[in-house]
Amino acid sequence: MTSAEKSATPRYQQIKQDLLDRIAAKEWGIGEAIPPEQTLARDFGVARMTVNRALQELTQAGVLVRRRGSGTYVAPPRVHTSLLQIRNIADEIAERGHRYDSALLRLESVPASADQALLFGIETGAPLFRSVIVHRENDVPIQVEDRLVNPEVAPHYLAQRFKTQTPSAYLSMVAPLAGAHYTVEARLPGREIAAHLAISTKDPCLVVLRTTRTEDRVASQAELWHPGQLYQLTGGV
Amino acid sequence: MTSAEKSATPRYQQIKQDLLDRIAAKEWGIGEAIPPEQTLARDFGVARMTVNRALQELTQAGVLVRRRGSGTYVAPPRVHTSLLQIRNIADEIAERGHRYDSALLRLESVPASADQALLFGIETGAPLFRSVIVHRENDVPIQVEDRLVNPEVAPHYLAQRFKTQTPSAYLSMVAPLAGAHYTVEARLPGREIAAHLAISTKDPCLVVLRTTRTEDRVASQAELWHPGQLYQLTGGV
DNA sequence: GAGTGGTCTAGACCACAAT
DNA sequence: TTGTGGTCTAGACCACTCC
Structure with a gap:
C-alpha cells in the first residue's frame, strides 16, 4: 500500500457504506447476488477477512442474506x-x-x-x-x-x-x-x-x-x- | 492440533456461552472487568481474533461494554x-x-x-x-x-x-x-x-x-x- | 469438482487509557 | 511506558451448494 494516509473510519466500515450505497443505487436488486468475498476483497484491495466483517455486519443488520456454498444476496426490505x-x-x-x-x-x-x-x-x-x-x-x-x-x-x-x-x-x-x-x-x-x-x-x-x-x-x-x-x-x- | 474431534458449534460460540454462564454465575459483577483478550485467548487456547469475535458479539448484544485502552466490562442489565x-x-x-x-x-x-x-x-x-x-x-x-x-x-x-x-x-x-x-x-x-x-x-x-x-x-x-x-x-x- | 461462505490462525501495527 | 482493545493481513481448512 503506497498510502500513508490515515482514514479515521475503518476499512470495513467504508466497505459497508459502499455496499449500502450501491444497493441503494440498485446496482443489485432484491434477492440478487452480490459479488463473492474473494472478488470484493480483490476489488477493495483488502484481505478476505475484512470484507467478511463488513458482510457479516450487513447480514446481521438484515441488509444481506448469506448462504454457505451459494452466495450473498440482497435481503428483501424488512417489513x-x-x-x-x-x-x-x-x-x-x-x-x-x-x-x-x-x-x-x-x-x-x-x-x-x-x-x-x-x-x-x-x-x-x-x-x-x-x-x-x-x-x-x-x-x-x-x-x-x-x-x-x-x-x-x-x-x-x-x-x-x-x-x-x-x-x-x-x-x-x-x-x-x-x-x-x-x-x-x-x-x-x-x-x-x-x-x-x-x-x-x-x-x-x-x-x-x-x-x-x-x-x-x-x-x-x-x-x-x-x-x-x-x-x-x-x-x- | 491433536484433536480430530469436530465440535458442531464454532469455538467463538462456545466462548460466548461460557462467558455468559460465568457472568450469570456472578464470577464478574456488573461494571467489573473481565480478563483481557490476550488472557482469554491463552486460557481458551485459541487465537486472539477468535476471542475478539466472541467479545464483539457479546458487546453488540449489550452484555459487555468495551473501552479501548482500558478493558472489557460487564454491562448494566438492559430491560x-x-x-x-x-x-x-x-x-x-x-x-x-x-x-x-x-x-x-x-x-x-x-x-x-x-x-x-x-x-x-x-x-x-x-x-x-x-x-x-x-x-x-x-x-x-x-x-x-x-x-x-x-x-x-x-x-x-x-x-x-x-x-x-x-x-x-x-x-x-x-x-x-x-x-x-x-x-x-x-x-x-x-x-x-x-x-x-x-x-x-x-x-x-x-x-x-x-x-x-x-x-x-x-x-x-x-x-x-x-x-x-x-x-x-x-x-x- | 469448483465455488461459496464459516471459521480459525498467528502474527502485526495502531489509538487510546492508565500509570 | 505498558497494557488494552480496534483493526487488518495472508494465509488455511472445512461444510455446503451447485453444476
Missing part, C-alpha cells in the same frame, strides 16, 4: 411492523378524516447537557435546537412533541414555523435520514406536559422516544408524549 | 424488548443472561362475553380458557400475562403447568400461528395486576394487547402488563 412505522401524525389524523392543527410552544437554542452532547457527538454546552409542539386532533391535544435537533444537520431549524410542515417532515427534507431508533414506555407526565395535553399528572402517558440519524450522526431526538387512553400504537405480523 | 419480534419472554430473559421464572396464578375455563365470542368466532357463554401468569427476571416481576385461549385450537390447554414452557411457546407448538396483531398503550394497573407486579396502582404500565391467529381463526388474546419504568419496547430501522 416493519406498523408498531414501528410511527407515522407523521398529521397524515395519520388526516387519514382518519379528522381536523389536524398544532401549536408551537417553544423554539429555542439550548446548551447541550453532557448526555445530550455524547448522543449528538458535540461538546457539552454547545448549542442544540429545541422545539416543543402540541398536536391536536379535532381540537383535542393528542401529542406533545419535545424535540432536540442537531444544528449541524439542520442549521435553519429555528427559522421554521412548523405550521404547514411538521419538524419530522422538515428534517427528512433537509437531511436524508438513514435510520431511527425507538423506545416506548409508560410514564406519568410532568406538570407542563400534563397541561399541554389537558390531562392530570396522574394519567399515564405512552412515551415514544425516537432518535433519528443521518449517515454519520444523530440528527434529532424526540420525546413524543401521548395520553395513554387516547393513543395506541398498533401493528401486526 | 428491553424488540418491537419487531414476537419473542418468548423466557428466551429474551435468558438471552440477557438473567434468571427467569414464573408463577401460574390462574388456569381456568370462563364463559365468553359477547365481545370475546365475536373475536373468537364462538357463541356467547361458550367456554374459553384463561391463564394468568407472572413472569420474573431475577425475581423481579416483569410481566403479568392474562391470556384467553380458544379451546378449539388448544383443547388440552388446561392440562399444562407452564413451568418449563410459556403459553406462547405451547400455543405455537400445538397450532401453527399465522399472524399476530398488537396494540400498545399506557394504563394504570388494577389492584390485582399491581399486586402481582409489586407496584402501586398509581404507577403507569405499558400494556401490550396481542391477538394471535391460526390460519382460520383467533387462537389467543393476551394482555401483557409491564411496569412502565422497568419495561421498554425498542426497535430501529
Whole structure:
C-alpha cells in the first residue's frame, strides 16, 4: 500500500457504506447476488477477512442474506411492523378524516447537557435546537412533541414555523435520514406536559422516544408524549 | 492440533456461552472487568481474533461494554424488548443472561362475553380458557400475562403447568400461528395486576394487547402488563 | 469438482487509557 | 511506558451448494 494516509473510519466500515450505497443505487436488486468475498476483497484491495466483517455486519443488520456454498444476496426490505412505522401524525389524523392543527410552544437554542452532547457527538454546552409542539386532533391535544435537533444537520431549524410542515417532515427534507431508533414506555407526565395535553399528572402517558440519524450522526431526538387512553400504537405480523 | 474431534458449534460460540454462564454465575459483577483478550485467548487456547469475535458479539448484544485502552466490562442489565419480534419472554430473559421464572396464578375455563365470542368466532357463554401468569427476571416481576385461549385450537390447554414452557411457546407448538396483531398503550394497573407486579396502582404500565391467529381463526388474546419504568419496547430501522 | 461462505490462525501495527 | 482493545493481513481448512 503506497498510502500513508490515515482514514479515521475503518476499512470495513467504508466497505459497508459502499455496499449500502450501491444497493441503494440498485446496482443489485432484491434477492440478487452480490459479488463473492474473494472478488470484493480483490476489488477493495483488502484481505478476505475484512470484507467478511463488513458482510457479516450487513447480514446481521438484515441488509444481506448469506448462504454457505451459494452466495450473498440482497435481503428483501424488512417489513416493519406498523408498531414501528410511527407515522407523521398529521397524515395519520388526516387519514382518519379528522381536523389536524398544532401549536408551537417553544423554539429555542439550548446548551447541550453532557448526555445530550455524547448522543449528538458535540461538546457539552454547545448549542442544540429545541422545539416543543402540541398536536391536536379535532381540537383535542393528542401529542406533545419535545424535540432536540442537531444544528449541524439542520442549521435553519429555528427559522421554521412548523405550521404547514411538521419538524419530522422538515428534517427528512433537509437531511436524508438513514435510520431511527425507538423506545416506548409508560410514564406519568410532568406538570407542563400534563397541561399541554389537558390531562392530570396522574394519567399515564405512552412515551415514544425516537432518535433519528443521518449517515454519520444523530440528527434529532424526540420525546413524543401521548395520553395513554387516547393513543395506541398498533401493528401486526 | 491433536484433536480430530469436530465440535458442531464454532469455538467463538462456545466462548460466548461460557462467558455468559460465568457472568450469570456472578464470577464478574456488573461494571467489573473481565480478563483481557490476550488472557482469554491463552486460557481458551485459541487465537486472539477468535476471542475478539466472541467479545464483539457479546458487546453488540449489550452484555459487555468495551473501552479501548482500558478493558472489557460487564454491562448494566438492559430491560428491553424488540418491537419487531414476537419473542418468548423466557428466551429474551435468558438471552440477557438473567434468571427467569414464573408463577401460574390462574388456569381456568370462563364463559365468553359477547365481545370475546365475536373475536373468537364462538357463541356467547361458550367456554374459553384463561391463564394468568407472572413472569420474573431475577425475581423481579416483569410481566403479568392474562391470556384467553380458544379451546378449539388448544383443547388440552388446561392440562399444562407452564413451568418449563410459556403459553406462547405451547400455543405455537400445538397450532401453527399465522399472524399476530398488537396494540400498545399506557394504563394504570388494577389492584390485582399491581399486586402481582409489586407496584402501586398509581404507577403507569405499558400494556401490550396481542391477538394471535391460526390460519382460520383467533387462537389467543393476551394482555401483557409491564411496569412502565422497568419495561421498554425498542426497535430501529 | 469448483465455488461459496464459516471459521480459525498467528502474527502485526495502531489509538487510546492508565500509570 | 505498558497494557488494552480496534483493526487488518495472508494465509488455511472445512461444510455446503451447485453444476
